[in-house]
Amino acid sequence: xTFEAKLFGKTRFKNYSQCLALLEANARFAPLWERLCxxxxxxxxxxxxxxxxxxxxxxxxxxxxxxxxxxxxxxxQPEEIVRRLRxxxxxxxxxxxxLPFDEAxxxxxxxxxxxxxxxxxxxxxxxxxxxxxxxxxxxQSMRAEQSNVADLGCGSGVILSEIxxxxxxxxxxxxxISQESIKYARKLAEHKGVQERASFQTGDIMTLxxxxxxxxxxxASEIIEHMPEPLKVISEIRRxxxxxxxLVLTMPVESHTPAHIHALNSGEDLRALxxxxxxxxRRLEPHWHFGFGDDRRHVFALAEAGARALRNDYVSPDAxxxxxxxxxxxxxx
Numbered sequence: 001x002t003f004e005a006k007l008f009g010k011t012r013f014k015n016y017s018q019c020l021a022l023l024e025a026n027a028r029f030a031p032l033w034e035r036l037c038x039x040x041x042x043x044x045x046x047x048x049x050x051x052x053x054x055x056x057x058x059x060x061x062x063x064x065x066x067x068x069x070x071x072x073x074x075x076x077q078p079e080e081i082v083r084r085l086r087x088x089x090x091x092x093x094x095x096x097x098x099l100p101f102d103e104a105x106x107x108x109x110x111x112x113x114x115x116x117x118x119x120x121x122x123x124x125x126x127x128x129x130x131x132x133x134x135x136x137x138x139x140q141s142m143r144a145e146q147s148n149v150a151d152l153g154c155g156s157g158v159i160l161s162e163i164x165x166x167x168x169x170x171x172x173x174x175x176x177i178s179q180e181s182i183k184y185a186r187k188l189a190e191h192k193g194v195q196e197r198a199s200f201q202t203g204d205i206m207t208l209x210x211x212x213x214x215x216x217x218x219x220a221s222e223i224i225e226h227m228p229e230p231l232k233v234i235s236e237i238r239r240x241x242x243x244x245x246x247l248v249l250t251m252p253v254e255s256h257t258p259a260h261i262h263a264l265n266s267g268e269d270l271r272a273l274x275x276x277x278x279x280x281x282r283r284l285e286p287h288w289h290f291g292f293g294d295d296r297r298h299v300f301a302l303a304e305a306g307a308r309a310l311r312n313d314y315v316s317p318d319a320x321x322x323x324x325x326x327x328x329x330x331x332x333x
Contacts, residue, residue, distance in 0.1 A: 002027040004039045013042070016060045018067035025078035029086055059129075066123035070116060073187045084113035085120060101227075109177055115184035118155035127298050130287055131221050131250050134300045135159055136166065138248050139217070145169045147216040150240070152205050153177075153223035157185025157198075163219075164194035174200040175209070206232050210240040221250045234277040241305040247279060253286075253297035267299040279303035 001009075005024050008014060023042075027035055070081060091107060099107065108114055121128035147170045151160040154174030164172050172194075174185050182200045189198040203209050205220075206229060218237050224230045237247060251270060271281045283302040 002035075004035060004042075007039060008042065011043075013060065016064040018064045018071070019060060021078045022067055022082060025082040028079060029082055062129060063123035066120065069188065069191065070119055072191050073119075073184060074116065081116065084116050087111070087113045088117045105177060110180060112180050114178055115156040115181040118181065119158055119184070119188075122158055127252075127287065130298075131300065132159060132162060134250065134285075135219055135221070135248055136162065138246065138302055139163050139166050142167075142217065142246070144216065147171075148214060149173070149217040149219070150175060150208075150210060150215050151219045151221075152208075152237070153220065154185055154200065155181050157181075157188045157200065159219055159221060160185070160198060161189050161192040161194055163217075164189075164197050165192060171197045172199070173210070174198065175203045175205065176200075177202060177204065206236060208236050208240050212239055213242045213245075215240045215245060216242060217246050217248070219248045221248065222252065224249070224251050231273060231277065234273055234279070238278045238305055243305055243307055245305045247274070247301075247303040247305070249274065249301045249303060251299055253299055267301075270299050270301055274301065274303045278306045280306055 002024055004027065005020055008020060008023065013019065023038075026038070030038070067078075067081075070076075071078075074081065088108070088111075122132060147167065149160070149163055149170055150173045151157075151163070152175050154160055154176050155178075157174055160172045160174045164170055174182070176182055176185070179202050182202050185200045186195070186198075189195040189200070201209065205223060205227060218241055220233070220237060224233060227233045234249075241247065249270065253267075267284050267286050271284055274281050281301055281303045283300070285300045287298045287300060
């Protein structure tokens with residue numbers, strides 16, 4: 001047994017067997033300095049979090065459940081999961097320079113580690129857990145017994161499966177450019193028992209495969225920053241939503257991640273983009289998060305489709321200039 005497993009085995013962490021198994025597996029790959037940093041992070045993080053009112057037991061339980069789901073979907077042992085996660089970590093360290101879209105697709109989106117990484121964010125990153133909670137709140141506030149929802153850039157399929165578990169009469173569509181993600185999302189939907197109401201396909205988010213005004217809810221969580229033409233994406237989303245339909249949109253601010261090709265300067269920039277595309281912004285929330293490998297600042301928005309959509313090729317110079325083509329220096333996380 002590794003020293004970190006022995007250490008955590010003497011604390012409340014011993015109750016989370018999936019987390020301990022992953023730490024054991026990681027010890028076979030990671031250098032000593034990295035294991036020491038991780039041990040310090042896990043040991044000191046919870047007491048500090050409790051000082052600020054965070055419920056660490058809930059965080060560990062979420063992580064344990066997420067790891068169990070990943071193992072069920074991939075049918076992999078912890079060592080294989082760790083190996084794939086470390087592929088992405090290595091890429092992030094070596095290529096922290098905002099890859100062009102085509103290069104990001106080849107090196108990240110089309111790789112087998114990608115859906116595992118996107119799934120694991122819900123265990124490791126506070127911002128991902130907050131985004132999922134925001135989506136739940138919106139979905140639970142919608143009283144329609146039947147609705148048609150699309151999750152754009154669905155990744156591992158976590159958000160869409162969660163929505164369909166909450167709303168037993170709804171149907172959902174997941175879209176992602178990554179074939180690896182689509183295969184993974186289908187397996188996760190089956191694991192969660194919602195596969196009969198879920199469909200997944202690869203496709204281009206800038207040219208959505210949905211009819212005009214055919215959707216009641218669109219979730220676009222952490223995708224705009226990946227797209228070459230963010231205004232076109234939002235206008236295309238508006239085309240597919242019925243009048244009064246809702247858009248859940250989240251995005252990091254001043255992000256420094258290889259796959260992100262746009263940076264947002266403030267929540268008001270996001271509001272401007274939505275309003276230029278025919279949306280009324282109902283909620284706009286800034287969020288700060290502190291976690292391993294997480295972007296610190298995010299904006300969460302809930303917008304409603306207005307009575308008139310603008311043309312899909314409409315581009316606002318005022319809104320566009322607020323997206324930064326340059327990026328800040330890397331921050332230590």
